[in-house]
Amino acid sequence: MVERSDRAPLLDWEEVPSAEKPGAAHEKDKPATSPGSSRALGCAAPGFGWSTSPGGPRSVSDADSGSAPPATSSTPTGTDAPCPGTDEHLPGPTLGEVPLESRMVKWEEKDQIVSVFVVTFNTRSGNMLEWCLPRDMDLEGVEFKAIASGSHRVTTDFIYFRKGCYFGLACFANMAVESAVERGARMKSVGILSPSYTLLYRYMSFLEHQVRLQLQTPGHYSPLEAFYEDKRALLPPSGDAVVTACPANAWGAALNHSMHPEMKITHPAGCMSQFIRFFGEQIMVLWKLALLRRRILIFSPPPVGVVCYRVYCCCCLANISIPGVGVAVPEFRPFFYVNVADIGALENELAYVACTTEKIFEEKKDLYDVYVDNQNVKTYREGLKPLLRLSTADRDKYRKLTEQRQMLLYSQEENGDCVSSEEDLFILFFLEQNNRIFQTLSEVAGSPDPTLTQESVRAMGLDPHGDRLFLLHLLEIYGYDTLLVSDQLCCS
Numbered sequence: 001m002v003e004r005s006d007r008a009p010l011l012d013w014e015e016v017p018s019a020e021k022p023g024a025a026h027e028k029d030k031p032a033t034s035p036g037s038s039r040a041l042g043c044a045a046p047g048f049g050w051s052t053s054p055g056g057p058r059s060v061s062d063a064d065s066g067s068a069p070p071a072t073s074s075t076p077t078g079t080d081a082p083c084p085g086t087d088e089h090l091p092g093p094t095l096g097e098v099p100l101e102s103r104m105v106k107w108e109e110k111d112q113i114v115s116v117f118v119v120t121f122n123t124r125s126g127n128m129l130e131w132c133l134p135r136d137m138d139l140e141g142v143e144f145k146a147i148a149s150g151s152h153r154v155t156t157d158f159i160y161f162r163k164g165c166y167f168g169l170a171c172f173a174n175m176a177v178e179s180a181v182e183r184g185a186r187m188k189s190v191g192i193l194s195p196s197y198t199l200l201y202r203y204m205s206f207l208e209h210q211v212r213l214q215l216q217t218p219g220h221y222s223p224l225e226a227f228y229e230d231k232r233a234l235l236p237p238s239g240d241a242v243v244t245a246c247p248a249n250a251w252g253a254a255l256n257h258s259m260h261p262e263m264k265i266t267h268p269a270g271c272m273s274q275f276i277r278f279f280g281e282q283i284m285v286l287w288k289l290a291l292l293r294r295r296i297l298i299f300s301p302p303p304v305g306v307v308c309y310r311v312y313c314c315c316c317l318a319n320i321s322i323p324g325v326g327v328a329v330p331e332f333r334p335f336f337y338v339n340v341a342d343i344g345a346l347e348n349e350l351a352y353v354a355c356t357t358e359k360i361f362e363e364k365k366d367l368y369d370v371y372v373d374n375q376n377v378k379t380y381r382e383g384l385k386p387l388l389r390l391s392t393a394d395r396d397k398y399r400k401l402t403e404q405r406q407m408l409l410y411s412q413e414e415n416g417d418c419v420s421s422e423e424d425l426f427i428l429f430f431l432e433q434n435n436r437i438f439q440t441l442s443e444v445a446g447s448p449d450p451t452l453t454q455e456s457v458r459a460m461g462l463d464p465h466g467d468r469l470f471l472l473h474l475l476e477i478y479g480y481d482t483l484l485v486s487d488q489l490c491c492s
Helices: 142-146 200-216 222-231 271-291 305-316 340-347 359-363 392-415 422-445 454-459 468-477
Strands: 115-122 126-133 156-163 166-176 185-194 296-299 333-337 352-356 370-373 376-378
Touching: 115 142, 115 222, 126 142, 126 222, 142 156, 142 166, 142 185, 156 185, 156 200, 156 305, 166 200, 185 200, 200 222, 271 296, 271 305, 271 376, 271 392, 271 422, 296 305, 296 359, 305 333, 305 352, 305 422, 333 340, 340 352, 359 370, 392 422, 422 454, 422 468
Parallel strands: 296 352, 296 370, 333 352
Antiparallel strands: 115 126, 115 185, 156 166, 156 333, 166 185, 370 376
16 A cells, blocks of 8 residues: 655755845845745754765854854865864854854855766666766665665655765655556656755755656656756865764854745754654653764654654754864764665764664664664663663753743744744754753863762753763763762762
C-alpha cells in the first residue's frame, strides 16, 4: 500500500533568493513564498549549525548587526574553508556579554552545485543512475541514496545525504502508470550535490518539479542542463571540497530576526518544534548524548525527509559559542540518510548523527553508540545506559522550555509577534544551556581551588547527583582533566 508523506504537493520551481539587508530590496521585488521554497533544511536558518564552505557566511562587526542569517563558520567569504578538525574559532565576547541584536552575521552564500542527476528504479536492475552532469562525476552509490530503501511505499519524499566530501539533496516521486514492464509504478529521483548543505533547500521546489517532469516525460533533460550551467560551482583546481562539523563550535552569533522568511520555515510544522514535541522529555537525553559527541543513529521507515530534519536538530542541541571550547573534541558530523553502502565510512567516524530506513543497522552495534527507533532511545553500551534516565534537572529544564514556548505562542497570538519564532527559542535555549556549563567549568578550572562542588554543578543547571556520570564524561571528553570532583557528588 502506498502512503502519502507529510510533504506539500509538488510545486513549480521558484528559487529562494539569498537574504539581504533590511531595506536592501523593495517589498515589491520580493518573490512570493511557496511551500516548496519554504522547507529550508536548518531550523531557524541555514547558518544554525550547518557546515559551510567557500562562499558561506562570515562574521561582521556590530555595525553590520542588522544583516542576514547567522552561521557557525568563521570562514571568510571567498576563501577556502579549513580542513576538518582545524576549525578556527571566532574571537570575541560570549553570549552573555553582547546584546542579542548585535550577534548577527552576514549571509553571502554562492551557488556551488557540483552535480545534477536523475536516478530511476528499473524492475530488472533495481536503482540505476539514469543521467548526470558532469558526465565524468563519480556518483557511484548515489542511486541508493537518492531513492531510499522502502521508498516504494510513499508517493513523494526528499532526502539529504552525504556523498564523499559533498552533500546532496534529492526529491523522489512515485507515479502509477499503465505499464506491465514497469509493474504499474514509475519511480524516479532528481538530485544535486554541493560542498555545502546551507544552500540546498533553495532548490527544493525546482527538484520536486523536475522529478514530476521526469515521471511524465522521461528523458527530457534540457531544464536540468540549463540549471547546471547556471549554478555549477567554481571549485579549486583539485576539485576538493570540505566537510566540516555540524554544528561548528565557532558560532559567533545566535539569532537574526531580519532574515529572509524562506530561511526561517523548514518542516511544515516547524523543524525544531516538531522535533521536540515528537521526543518530549527524551529531548534532554538526546541533548546530553549530542553534547558528549556520541554516535547517534536514527531509524525510521520512509518518508525520510522529516527524519533528515531530526538529524539536523540533534546537531543543534550541541551548539557552543564560547571561543576555544571543544577544539580537541571530535566533530559532530551529519551523515543524514545512510544505507548499507555507508557502513565502511561510519566505521571510521568518532562522532556523527545519521538516519536510516534499513533495520539491519540495529544489528551492527559496533557502528553506533545510541540507536533511536521512533521515540525509543536505547544503547547497548553499559557505560551510557545511566544517561538514558532523566535527572531532576532534566525535567526542570524541559518544564522551563515548555513554559517559554507557551509564553511565546501567547505573545504571538495576543500581540501579533511575528518576529520571534519557536525555532529561535529552542536553539537559543540549548545554546545558552551549553554556554552556561562550559562557562562555569572554565571559571572553576581557573580558580585557586579547581574543585567542582554541588553549588558549581547547580550553577551549570545540572543535578549534582543525577547528572554526575554525565559530568564525568563531559570533563573527560572536553579535556578538563585538571578539575577535581567533590566527594559530595558521589552521595545521594
